[in-house]
Amino acid sequence: MRKRLAWYVHCMRKLTARRLLNFFQLWLSFHLSKALRRPLVWGAPAAIAVEPTTACNLRCPECPSGLRRFSRPTGKLSFELYRRMIDEVAPKALYLTLYFQGEPYLHPQFFELVNYAHRKGLFTITSTNGHFLDAERARHTVESGLDRLIVSIDGVTQQSYAAYRKEGQLQKVLEGIREIVAWKKKLRSLTPEVVLQFLVVRPNEHEIPAIRQLAKELGADRLVLKTAQIYDFEDGSPLIPTIERYSRYRQLPNGKYAIKNSLKNQCWRMWNGFVMTWDGRLVPCCFDKDAQHQMGQFPQQSIAAIWQSPPYRQFRQQLLHARKNIDICRNCSEGLKVWS
Numbered sequence: 119m120r121k122r123l124a125w126y127v128h129c130m131r132k133l134t135a136r137r138l139l140n141f142f143q144l145w146l147s148f149h150l151s152k153a154l155r156r157p158l159v160w161g162a163p164a165a166i167a168v169e170p171t172t173a174c175n176l177r178c179p180e181c182p183s184g185l186r187r188f189s190r191p192t193g194k195l196s197f198e199l200y201r202r203m204i205d206e207v208a209p210k211a212l213y214l215t216l217y218f219q220g221e222p223y224l225h226p227q228f229f230e231l232v233n234y235a236h237r238k239g240l241f242t243i244t245s246t247n248g249h250f251l252d253a254e255r256a257r258h259t260v261e262s263g264l265d266r267l268i269v270s271i272d273g274v275t276q277q278s279y280a281a282y283r284k285e286g287q288l289q290k291v292l293e294g295i296r297e298i299v300a301w302k303k304k305l306r307s308l309t310p311e312v313v314l315q316f317l318v319v320r321p322n323e324h325e326i327p328a329i330r331q332l333a334k335e336l337g338a339d340r341l342v343l344k345t346a347q348i349y350d351f352e353d354g355s356p357l358i359p360t361i362e363r364y365s366r367y368r369q370l371p372n373g374k375y376a377i378k379n380s381l382k383n384q385c386w387r388m389w390n391g392f393v394m395t396w397d398g399r400l401v402p403c404c405f406d407k408d409a410q411h412q413m414g415q416f417p418q419q420s421i422a423a424i425w426q427s428p429p430y431r432q433f434r435q436q437l438l439h440a441r442k443n444i445d446i447c448r449n450c451s452e453g454l455k456v457w458s
Contacts, residue, residue, distance in 0.1 A: 197230060
């Protein structure tokens with residue numbers, strides 16, 4: 119209880135008056151937009167996601183990085199491009215996710231990226247497959263100021279883990295988690311919050327009780343059971359869980375599958391923040407993995423200009439009237455429960 123309270127105090131310290139006012143403006147304009155069915159955006163982006171690199175060491179079957187099937191250019195983020203973006207958004211933004219596609223720890227300046235945002239007062243998050251958390255990197259992770267570390271651990275046996283995390287080594291991931299927990303203790307650090315993320319698929323769904331126990335043994339701060347996105351779900355997939363509550367999809371009477379999401383004509387993400395690819399393309403959200411809906415290009419345009427640009431307004435307008443007609447929205451999980 120005391121540890122959790124200390125964590126909340128840590129988070130609250132990042133909430134400046136300017137950031138809180140900006141968030142309230144976004145929240146108010148979002149709800150007015152829903153009522154009027156007209157996109158009004160009062161405020162600057164609060165939630166930022168940046169892609170350090172498209173490179174990845176694994177070959178997960180439902181991931182463009184793993185499949186090596188990007189239609190857009192691949193590469194890694196330049197620190198100068200990143201610095202300029204952070205300098206613009208930091209005064210009003212609340213948090214930064216250093217992850218989109220690829221494995222963040224493969225970026226050669228990953229810790230500098232984290233620390234720069236940390237020094238600007240942003241709540242920093244990253245998500246990793248956990249294969250690069252040796253003792254040295256674990257220490258640098260803790261020292262960088264990272265606030266939350268999400269580690270994907272999709273199985274408690276090598277067989278079930280590798281069913282989705284192709285070419286992955288479960289033992290290496292477990293060792294990495296232990297290193298992070300150990301360095302937090304050595305450095306007496308509250309951060310990063312260690313969140314284990316268990317992507318529930320059919321090969322591992324029977325291990326849910328075991329992963330709960332393993333999370334406790336490893337000393338993780340939290341466990342999240344996440345539903346899996348399947349690209350071609352209509353005809354079913356061997357990855358769709360049989361436990362209905364952990365699936366994004368439901369089977370129809372004709373044997374086909376449909377997403378459970380009712381896809382209401384609204385989406386908080388379009389008012390809350392954006393995703394930036396490694397080369398500065400701004401896209402509406404993390405479901406646009408190939409940057410098909412590019413809203414603008416940074417730094418040729420400022421973040422503020424892109425945020426209020428005609429493409430962004432048109433996208434929000436379409437979303438408020440016919441969200442189901444937007445391709446990246448048809449497999450969206452917003453509003454579906456993530457089980458902790």
